[in-house]
Amino acid sequence: MKGIEVKQITKRYGKKVILNGIGFELEPNKIYGLLGRNGAGKSTLLNIMTDRVSADDGEIRLDGVDIQDNDQQLGNMYLMSEVDLYPKAAKVSQIFKWTAQLYNGFDMELAMKLAQKFDLDVKAQFSKLSTGYRTIMKLIIALSVQVEFIFLDEPVLGLDANHRDLFYKELVQSYSDNPRTFVISTHLIEEVAQLIEHVLVIDQGRLIIDDETEDILKNAYMISGAEEEVDQYVDGLNVIGSDKLASLKASYVFGELDNRVIPDRVSIDKMDLQTLFINLTNGGQNNE
Numbered sequence: 001m002k003g004i005e006v007k008q009i010t011k012r013y014g015k016k017v018i019l020n021g022i023g024f025e026l027e028p029n030k031i032y033g034l035l036g037r038n039g040a041g042k043s044t045l046l047n048i049m050t051d052r053v054s055a056d057d058g059e060i061r062l063d064g065v066d067i068q069d070n071d072q073q074l075g076n077m078y079l080m081s082e083v084d085l086y087p088k089a090a091k092v093s094q095i096f097k098w099t100a101q102l103y104n105g106f107d108m109e110l111a112m113k114l115a116q117k118f119d120l121d122v123k124a125q126f127s128k129l130s131t132g133y134r135t136i137m138k139l140i141i142a143l144s145v146q147v148e149f150i151f152l153d154e155p156v157l158g159l160d161a162n163h164r165d166l167f168y169k170e171l172v173q174s175y176s177d178n179p180r181t182f183v184i185s186t187h188l189i190e191e192v193a194q195l196i197e198h199v200l201v202i203d204q205g206r207l208i209i210d211d212e213t214e215d216i217l218k219n220a221y222m223i224s225g226a227e228e229e230v231d232q233y234v235d236g237l238n239v240i241g242s243d244k245l246a247s248l249k250a251s252y253v254f255g256e257l258d259n260r261v262i263p264d265r266v267s268i269d270k271m272d273l274q275t276l277f278i279n280l281t282n283g284g285q286n287n288e
Ligand SMILES: Nc1ncnc2c1ncn2[C@@H]1O[C@H](COP(=O)(O)OP(=O)(O)OP(=O)(O)O)[C@@H](O)[C@H]1O
Pocket: 013, 018, 036, 037, 038, 039, 040, 041, 042, 043, 044, 045
């Protein structure tokens, strides 16, 4: 198979099972969203996929070949994470140069252009940059390395709204100029909902969603109105949660609605990705 296969990955820390037999595939040239609550194991999974952390069980294959200790395969992947791996005194421009030596296809012209757009001073020392600008430098590198698989772990950490907006635009531009696969792990679901083509959700060690964004949202509904009528309407449907305000209720349904008659005082709207995520990962508790 072309792409990455994640096969039955299990990871424990002490007695705690963080990832429990996770399996999915990443196709070439697609933007994935990797979602999960705090501590769900997203960073651990990305670290395993890039051979920075070893799994207790399972295997990662790129184009059919195991990536473990395989520099050639690992050279096709880049992980941008919160961890700062650079020497304290290093300047941004030096870090760009080192990265270019490590990754053949590094696009220095793009990196310098992006630095200008984001107002990043390439003569500054990395350790003296603000939190947001450290992220910006790492993002610029991630967009400029031009490898086949790019993993972005919390890519907008510390970025203000304008910089986040600029980053999403530059990501789309870079993706259309040079299609490759991105996996974006983030908590800002609504901001990336338009970008991601495929959604992966990890919850309690398991992969609970692995589907195209469009297909997921096609079957995600918010049924709202008078409580009694809402309850009556959703009876027998796959209700994943609900919210209540006085006598009004909103029930969240994930799955097909049949041809049942919609009562007058009930309205049906599409659920957004963030609402769906919250309801799927709140441990079965209603939000009432
Ligand atoms: N080196 C480690 N030793 C022990 N436990 C660890 C280690 N690294 C991660 N963990 C634990 O594994 C779990 C998953 O952590 P991870 O950072 O992968 O989650 P995450 O989904 O990225 O979370 P967040 O969204 O909060 O960043 C957490 O309970 C964390 O405490």
